[in-house]
Amino acid sequence: MRTLCHDLSASTPGEEVVLEGWVHRRRPLSRVTFLVVRDRSGLAQVVLPAGTPVPPEETTVRVTGTATANAQAPGGMEVTDATVVALTEEAATPPVELWRPGLDVALPTLLDHAPVMWRHPAQSARWELAAASLRGFRSTLDGLGFTEVATPKVVGTATESGANVFPVDWFGRAAYLAQSPQFYKQQLVGVFERVYEVGPVFRAEPHDTVRHLAEYRSLDVELGFVEDHRDVLAVLRSVLAGMVAAVSAEGAAVARTGARLPVVPEEIPVIHFADALALVGASADEPDLAPEHERALGAWALAEHGSDFVAVEGYPMAKRPFYTHPWPGDERWSNSFDLLFRGLELVTGGQRLHRASDYEHAIRARGEDPAAYDSYLQAFRHGMPPHGGFAIGLERWVARLVEAANVREVTLYPRDLNRLTP
Amino acid sequence: MRTLCHDLSASTPGEEVVLEGWVHRRRPLSRVTFLVVRDRSGLAQVVLPAGTPVPPEETTVRVTGTATANAQAPGGMEVTDATVVALTEEAATPPVELWRPGLDVALPTLLDHAPVMWRHPAQSARWELAAASLRGFRSTLDGLGFTEVATPKVVGTATESGANVFPVDWFGRAAYLAQSPQFYKQQLVGVFERVYEVGPVFRAEPHDTVRHLAEYRSLDVELGFVEDHRDVLAVLRSVLAGMVAAVSAEGAAVARTGARLPVVPEEIPVIHFADALALVGASADEPDLAPEHERALGAWALAEHGSDFVAVEGYPMAKRPFYTHPWPGDERWSNSFDLLFRGLELVTGGQRLHRASDYEHAIRARGEDPAAYDSYLQAFRHGMPPHGGFAIGLERWVARLVEAANVREVTLYPRDLNRLTP
Numbered sequence: 030m031r032t033l034c035h036d037l038s039a040s041t042p043g044e045e046v047v048l049e050g051w052v053h054r055r056r057p058l059s060r061v062t063f064l065v066v067r068d069r070s071g072l073a074q075v076v077l078p079a080g081t082p083v084p085p086e087e088t089t090v091r092v093t094g095t096a097t098a099n100a101q102a103p104g105g106m107e108v109t110d111a112t113v114v115a116l117t118e119e120a121a122t123p124p125v126e127l128w129r130p131g132l133d134v135a136l137p138t139l140l141d142h143a144p145v146m147w148r149h150p151a152q153s154a155r156w157e158l159a160a161a162s163l164r165g166f167r168s169t170l171d172g173l174g175f176t177e178v179a180t181p182k183v184v185g186t187a188t189e190s191g192a193n194v195f196p197v198d199w200f201g202r203a204a205y206l207a208q209s210p211q212f213y214k215q216q217l218v219g220v221f222e223r224v225y226e227v228g229p230v231f232r233a234e235p236h237d238t239v240r241h242l243a244e245y246r247s248l249d250v251e252l253g254f255v256e257d258h259r260d261v262l263a264v265l266r267s268v269l270a271g272m273v274a275a276v277s278a279e280g281a282a283v284a285r286t287g288a289r290l291p292v293v294p295e296e297i298p299v300i301h302f303a304d305a306l307a308l309v310g311a312s313a314d315e316p317d318l319a320p321e322h323e324r325a326l327g328a329w330a331l332a333e334h335g336s337d338f339v340a341v342e343g344y345p346m347a348k349r350p351f352y353t354h355p356w357p358g359d360e361r362w363s364n365s366f367d368l369l370f371r372g373l374e375l376v377t378g379g380q381r382l383h384r385a386s387d388y389e390h391a392i393r394a395r396g397e398d399p400a401a402y403d404s405y406l407q408a409f410r411h412g413m414p415p416h417g418g419f420a421i422g423l424e425r426w427v428a429r430l431v432e433a434a435n436v437r438e439v440t441l442y443p444r445d446l447n448r449l450t451p
Numbered sequence: 452m453r454t455l456c457h458d459l460s461a462s463t464p465g466e467e468v469v470l471e472g473w474v475h476r477r478r479p480l481s482r483v484t485f486l487v488v489r490d491r492s493g494l495a496q497v498v499l500p501a502g503t504p505v506p507p508e509e510t511t512v513r514v515t516g517t518a519t520a521n522a523q524a525p526g527g528m529e530v531t532d533a534t535v536v537a538l539t540e541e542a543a544t545p546p547v548e549l550w551r552p553g554l555d556v557a558l559p560t561l562l563d564h565a566p567v568m569w570r571h572p573a574q575s576a577r578w579e580l581a582a583a584s585l586r587g588f589r590s591t592l593d594g595l596g597f598t599e600v601a602t603p604k605v606v607g608t609a610t611e612s613g614a615n616v617f618p619v620d621w622f623g624r625a626a627y628l629a630q631s632p633q634f635y636k637q638q639l640v641g642v643f644e645r646v647y648e649v650g651p652v653f654r655a656e657p658h659d660t661v662r663h664l665a666e667y668r669s670l671d672v673e674l675g676f677v678e679d680h681r682d683v684l685a686v687l688r689s690v691l692a693g694m695v696a697a698v699s700a701e702g703a704a705v706a707r708t709g710a711r712l713p714v715v716p717e718e719i720p721v722i723h724f725a726d727a728l729a730l731v732g733a734s735a736d737e738p739d740l741a742p743e744h745e746r747a748l749g750a751w752a753l754a755e756h757g758s759d760f761v762a763v764e765g766y767p768m769a770k771r772p773f774y775t776h777p778w779p780g781d782e783r784w785s786n787s788f789d790l791l792f793r794g795l796e797l798v799t800g801g802q803r804l805h806r807a808s809d810y811e812h813a814i815r816a817r818g819e820d821p822a823a824y825d826s827y828l829q830a831f832r833h834g835m836p837p838h839g840g841f842a843i844g845l846e847r848w849v850a851r852l853v854e855a856a857n858v859r860e861v862t863l864y865p866r867d868l869n870r871l872t873p
Contacts, residue, residue, distance in 0.1 A: 031676070049676045051834055069596065069644040087834035089676075089805075116676075117806050120834030144638040144830040153642050160599045167589075174491065177582045179668050179845070181864045182604065182651045183617075183628075185871030195605075196620040197628065199665075200657065204871055206605075206619065213864060216566040216873075220575050222491040228650065229604045235622065243621075246601050254453070254471045254511075254538075383511075384539050404873030408566040412473055412509035412542035423601070442603045442635065449607030449626055451638075451826030 032096075035070035035281075038104030040096035046108060048073055048092040049116070051148070054128035055083040064113065065128065066092055067150070071281070074099075074107040083113060086128065087120035087148070123148075136435060143442055143451050154285035155439050158276050159427045163227060165275025166248050166421075169268050175250070176221040180213035182206060182229060186401065193233045195243075206231035209420065214251040215352070215381060216408040218416045223252045227423075237446050239435040240373070242424060244444040250378075251418030258354070258364040258380040261417040262297065262340055265368060265376060268421075269293045269338065276430070286431045291337035291370070298334040300326070302343040302362065316348050318367075327372025342366040344379075351391040354380035354417070364417070370429050378419025385409040454518075457492030457703075460526030462518035468530060470495055470514040471538070473570070476550035477505040486535065487550065488514055489572070493703065496521075496529040505535060508550065509542035509570070545570075558857060565864055565873050576707035577861050580698050581849045585649060587697025588670050588843075591690050597672070598643040602635035604628060604651060608823065615655045617665075628653035631842065636673040637774070637803060638830040640838045644675040649845075659868050661857040662795070664846060666866040672800075673840030680776070680786040680802040683839040684719065684762055687790065687798060690843075691715045691760065698852070708853045713759035713792070720756040722748070724765040724784065738770050740789075749794025764788040766801075773813040776802035776839070786839070792851050800841025807831040 050068030064075040094111030330339035343362040356362035365379025472490030486497040516533030752761035765784040778784035787801025
């Protein structure tokens with residue numbers, strides 16, 4: 030019966046224990062040899078007689094020995110009188126020493142050697158927070174009556190946003206990778222009212238920045254029978270609170286990343302786009318917020334509302350997709366929002382059009398033929414409720430949470446303009 | 452404050468209630484008009500004076516009225532003295548009458564009109580069982596110390612299985628849709644020991660059968676520090692039990708599908724491939740089980756063990772991928788298995804090789820150069836534990852559960868040789 034490293038401290042001194050894991054570090058001293066074993070739960074110390082051969086770092090081993098109290102050992106317990114059996118061949122030396130507390134390595138090395146670099150405890154903890162975030166996202170929505178859906182990632186037309194799609198050769202026919210589940214999640218509001226999906230989305234945008242990936246995980250939500258975008262924002266608030274709660278529950282991983290967890294306020298501060306421009310001293314005819322404006326708004330929300338989050342509502346219709354619902358009474362603005370987290374855009378959301386005739390009009394206004402959107406428009410012709418939704422980028426969320434400089438650092442195997450491996 | 456249809460029965464008679472949903476059916480009679488409202492929770496009956504105009508079926512409405520006890524109404528409660536307000540334009544007539552109890556429609560109609568056909572209660576219930584299965588899958592694995600991962604769906608090389616891949620134009624470079632997360636989930640066992648992923652996989656196999664989709668949802672699991680494939684099978688057994696338990700909790704949806712839920716036995720019956728051939732009267736040199744053999748084995752498991760599930764272990768090495776671990780002592784056979792559910796293959800799994808030298812040997816034996824697998828082999832050179840895993844096809848699982856004739860019937864938006872829309 031295997032004991033996980035984390036649970037060694039709960040063993041009875043004198044008990045025989047079996048550890049399985051990786052040789053995290055071996056330290057042959059003159060009078061004794063220390064072996065630190067790493068498994069999914071943490072680290073444990075094994076004490077061996079001086080001169081005992083120990084396989085090189087990263088070799089997988091089984092250690093059988095006696096649990097022995099030692100106030101100096103991690104968790105107050107170590108393993109003595111131990112036998113070490115290798116479970117595989119001797120491991121090759123990793124590109125960096127994974128037992129050092131920090132992972133001080135250039136980005137290309139980190140990414141080229143991802144299968145090994147993710148083993149570093151400070152690095153694996155970052156992904157553990159991503160996984161906890163997914164748990165919190167789903168459990169919150171499950172509790173609110175949402176249904177998980179799975180929509181196709183290959184589509185027959187590139188209608189949603191034109192040029193920035195990846196072409197796929199589909200049995201000799203032209204197809205495209207889906208840029209978002211937008212059209213499908215809306216249709217499925219017509220079935221389940223409240224839906225969510227966690228899945229890959231693909232953007233063929235040739236941006237080579239610290240914030241863009243060509244494939245990323247989108248946490249998509251859509252719900253029907255809303256009054257306006259404020260109902261959508263209220264669900265987003267619950268989702269963020271659920272994600273932070275799930276992350277908080279991973280205390281050891283949080284500590285390994287050094288993350289400062291945000292507090293999600295009962296109500297997220299909201300500012301209208303026009304007021305936001307005025308607040309940051311931008312010209313009133315700016316069509317969008319520049320990164321420095323987002324940073325200034327983040328600082329304002331923290332100073333004025335004690336909040337790491339701020340929502341900017343009412344973005345100009347001209348900058349939003351055709352399915353966006355206008356601001357009632359003033360069609361320059363929209364019932365949509367961006368949510369900034371620590372001064373960076375994390376979420377885009379809002380209310381959508383729900384009348385078939387509004388869609389026909391909006392599509393024609395773009396100079397396009399509604400017939401090209403026929404399967405999407407089916408849902409609206411056959412009755413849809415007022416609805417809206419949002420999408421959170423998982424990698425951006427985790428990057429801001431752990432204050433990583435580049436989203437690639439928190440993505441298991443990033444894909445971008447230049448990178449298709451490992 | 453909105454009342455869900457399902458909760459109407461819990462209202463106090465005389466209470467004012469607000470329903471929101473779709474006009475499921477309107478029935479103008481000579482003395483009264485019935486309106487049945489459908490929302491995500493179910494149906495509710497509204498009684499209106501004869502001649503009251505009611506929008507056509509599928510229009511979304513808000514109904515404000517009085518909860519009134521009536522033993523004839525669904526749940527014993529209906530809404531009277533009601534005002535009906537349409538939330539959108541009048542809905543177009545659906546291709547079939549969605550209020551009829553059964554959805555008796557040809558497959559092409561079902562698929563072409565998916566956005567509307569999924570609204571039929573018997574059809575939406577099928578997906579609700581899929582969603583419940585995903586919940587059960589994840590919660591079981593979360594409880595067993597697994598970490599959810601997200602691996603890339605676009606890869607730079609088509610090494611895993613050669614020809615049956617979809618080419619992608621990646622910023623002008625050649626890339627491919629991932630056929631499975633196999634290589635990545637193994638590498639990540641080196642990080643987290645126990646991992647799972649739910650995601651799309653893409654198979655460019657020109658099979659036009661009732662069981663094949665070109666894009667489907669794969670429920671992937673991989674775990675380290677196993678003795679052999681029997682440890683993997685034990686986790687699969689727990690996962691299936693968790694999925695069935697989560698489905699059982701959706702009593703109303705189960706009833707709408709008419710599904711007979713299987714009992715997952717404490718131990719899934721296991722038969723060796725060679726014994727399975729003998730049992731079904733096939734020649735001992737058959738390299739694989741034919742569909743009629745699978746059906747016969749399913750019948751045998753049910754008759755002999757009272758089990759809807761049976762695992763066939765020891766498949767010939769010649770028919771398994773190069774990373775398969777051979778059967779100790781007899782390298783004709785492998786430490787791998789297929790799980791049959793009601794006589795159809797549902798899961799493939801097994802133990803994998805874990806020594807770097809075994810990989811080099813296995814890849815060379817295929818006449819290939821290990822250098823082409825360099826990023827995958829990194830993990831093994833730097834120390835991996837004995838490990839194994841499995842993959843469940845979501846659509847096949849649901850199709851067998853509800854005894855659908857074709858996997859397309861239980862897929863929200865199927866993709867195959869001929870279909871890229873809706």
